[in-house]
């Protein structure tokens with residue numbers, strides 16, 4: 001199973017998961033014989049999964065609930081129920097500023113909960129933020145909820161612009177897949193729709209958006225990880241986002257958080273080409289990367305998605321830019337660069353959440369200058 005691939009400076013690098021026990025050494029030898037440079041990132045992925053997210057005791061969770069009014073914290077990865085409870089807590093506790101709207105339901109009927117964070121200024125520009133479109137990228141919902149908590153506890157981290165824009169935040173785009181990745185298959189990516197079963201179940205929601213749907217880097221085969229679905233916006237998760245975003249014309253930026261690889265990507269994704277204002281997208285992208293680095297977050301690579309990673313059509317950022325005319329569309333691939341990959345230990349949630357906050361502060365500043 002190939003986890004990620006990237007092309008840079010004429011070289012191609014691949015992260016590969018060897019699933020069959022005992023087959024890793026033979027795979028390594030064959031790659032070496034073929035002239036590749038090989039590095040073993042994790043020699044026992046199951047152990048890494050087992051150690052990634054030490055479970056909290058019921059007593060600890062009760063204690064959190066009593067102290068904070070919700071069970072969310074950022075030392076471990078939480079199930080969907082805790083995340084949703086946290087969103088409802090924000091709306092109940094700070095009703096002037098936070099409200100929660102269910103914009104639709106997943107294939108299996110779970111609510112798609114968007115938090116609206118209001119600046120209190122009529123006509124303010126708005127920023128869409130989402131996470132968790134790919135189930136296994138747990139650091140994404142964790143970082144997006146960390147950002148929401150920062151708006152409450154440390155709003156100055158978002159800069160002056162952070163409180164003069166409205167935010168629409170959907171921390172878990174793919175709640176069915178997210179729960180499945182907790183309960184059944186840690187490395188599940190797609191949603192739980194589609195017509196197949198087993199690994200052939202599900203649609204890759206980030207290939208299901210309606211701009212250049214079904215082109216390069218999107219599969220027509222249900223069993224593939226990048227299955228684009230039977231038609232554009234066939235899935236309730238993507239069509240709910242389409243309906244909501246297209247009805248909110250003040251949205252001037254669209255930021256989707258994924259993992260991993262540490263990239264700040266902008267359109268186009270469907271091919272190795274760029275939109276007319278790509279210099280501006282690059283300039284803001286580089287300011288995002290500098291802000292992350294200044295905060296101690298290490299280095300993020302900035303570039304147009306199709307040329308920097310690989311062409312992938314039907315992505316949310318291309319749709320935001322190409323169909324909705326939203327100027328600042330970014331896909332941020334959070335930590336790490338591949339040592340842990342999707343199975344990022346929970347101690348990295350806070351530092352990675354800070355990366356997300358630094359990125360969003362820069363985007364807020366950019367939209368207030370439009």
Ligand SMILES: [Zn+2]
Nearest residue numbers: 134137258259
């Ligand atoms: Zn992803």
